[in-house]
Amino acid sequence: MKEAGEVTREELMLFTALWEKRSLTAAADQLGIHLPKASRLLKSLRESFSDDLFIRIGNTMEPTRKASALLPRVAASLASLERLFAENTFDPAKLRRTFTVIANSQPLSRFGPMLLADLSRASPGSRVVFQQPGSGWSARLSDGSADAAVSPEGNIPNGFMELNASRCQYQIAMRPGHPLLRLPEITASDLAEYPECIVEASRFRGKRFLEDGRASDKTVVIPDGLAAPGFLLASDAWMVSCTLVIRDLFKPRYGLVSIPFPKDFRPFSEPPLLKIVWHPRTASDPAEQWFRGLLENAVKSACGNAAA
Numbered sequence: 143m144k145e146a147g148e149v150t151r152e153e154l155m156l157f158t159a160l161w162e163k164r165s166l167t168a169a170a171d172q173l174g175i176h177l178p179k180a181s182r183l184l185k186s187l188r189e190s191f192s193d194d195l196f197i198r199i200g201n202t203m204e205p206t207r208k209a210s211a212l213l214p215r216v217a218a219s220l221a222s223l224e225r226l227f228a229e230n231t232f233d234p235a236k237l238r239r240t241f242t243v244i245a246n247s248q249p250l251s252r253f254g255p256m257l258l259a260d261l262s263r264a265s266p267g268s269r270v271v272f273q274q275p276g277s278g279w280s281a282r283l284s285d286g287s288a289d290a291a292v293s294p295e296g297n298i299p300n301g302f303m304e305l306n307a308s309r310c311q312y313q314i315a316m317r318p319g320h321p322l323l324r325l326p327e328i329t330a331s332d333l334a335e336y337p338e339c340i341v342e343a344s345r346f347r348g349k350r351f352l353e354d355g356r357a358s359d360k361t362v363v364i365p366d367g368l369a370a371p372g373f374l375l376a377s378d379a380w381m382v383s384c385t386l387v388i389r390d391l392f393k394p395r396y397g398l399v400s401i402p403f404p405k406d407f408r409p410f411s412e413p414p415l416l417k418i419v420w421h422p423r424t425a426s427d428p429a430e431q432w433f434r435g436l437l438e439n440a441v442k443s444a445c446g447n448a449a450a
Contacts, residue, residue: 149190151223156183157195157216158422161209161301164202210300217303217425224426232428238267241433244279244291245272248341248367248387249308249416249445253292257440264436283421289430290437293416303425307438308416308445312409313400315370315392316380323399330407336360339374339381341367347382347409371396382409386445416445 152173159169170180188195191212196203205213241261245254250272261270273288280299282288298304314333322328322336337360340347362379364370370381371392383392385400392398403409418437424430 149187151220153183153187153190154216154220154223156180157187157209157212158220158425160184160196160203161205161213162423164196164204166196166203205301213301213422214303217422220426221431224428224431232432234265234268234429234432236267237265237429239265239429240269240271241290242271242273242282242288243437244275244282244288246275246293248384249293249441251368252386252390253437253440253444256444257437260436260440261433283419284423286421286423289420289424290434291419292437292441293414298417298419301422303420303422305418305434305438306415307418307441309413310384310386310416310446311413312382313385313388313402314380315374315383315388315398315400317375317378318397318399320378320380320399322380323401328401328404330404333380333404333407337362337377337379339364339370339379341365341370341381371398374398416441 155173156169159172160166163169163172166180166184167177170177173180175183184196191208193208194206195209195212196205198204243257254272258270261268273282275291279288279291280302283291283302292307316322320336322332325332339362342363342365362373362377364373367383367387370383373379374381374392375396375398383400388398388400393400418434418441420430420434
């Protein structure tokens with residue numbers, strides 16, 4: 143195996159082109175090089191990493207497990223090289239571009255205004271558009287109709303790049319005077335005596351939670367978290383919610399109260415992460431790198447830093 147320093151930028155570019163095109167001929171065309179040269183670069187990559195990296199299956203070149211594991215590091219290395227050469231040429235103030243971010247409404251309500259303000263200040267000629275995730279969010283990143291996704295629903299497909307941006311703590315929200323508040327100590331069984339308010343769009347306690355049979359018959363199902371306060375105030379329902387949403391919205395605006403999770407109540411093994419996800423195709427684009435930095439800063443500032 144060659145030394146790491148012997149892997150060239152051109153070889154890394156071929157790696158990402160092969161990942162996207164799944165064809166050595168198409169990858170060579172994308173890079174503007176002849177097929178024999180692309181073959182030599184692939185051979186050198188295989189020697190460097192002691193792995194085939196891409197193997198022919200039918201009419202396509204499919205990545206090996208090692209190639210899948212290497213992709214984020216390859217993209218990050220290319221991005222670092224691009225930043226090195228682009229430092230003196232990229233000027234956000236002169237940029238005229240529309241960025242599209244996929245995000246659920248609850249985290250968006252927190253980081254969105256800050257991102258919009260930061261973008262307007264640094265790049266007056268640019269704007270940002272927000273979209274709901276839905277089932278086809280990854281396809282939108284792949285085809286370029288979206289630039290980044292924040293905490294998208296479902297598992298993140300192999301090959302996409304991701305960053306752990308924030309980890310929110312959670313509590314239980316309910317109305318003042320709720321019967322549970324009179325108990326000296328609340329247990330999971332006590333919670334089960336009352337309806338839980340479930341937000342169908344929630345990534346962690348939403349549609350999938352309802353479909354796999356974990357929800358009780360008393361569950362109140364609503365489409366979006368912004369509708370929750372009215373239901374909580376008008377009933378004995380309770381809801382698992384981010385502490386930041388409770389602190390900044392539910393308590394001051396609606397007068398709701400909150401309690402920590404009972405010791406025997408674990409709605410998820412650990413507080414969920416907010417992730418920023420993007421396609422490796424955009425990893426080395428200076429404008430995309432700059433925008434992801436703005437997005438990361440907005441998410442961390444508004445939603446809290448991720449645990450190390």
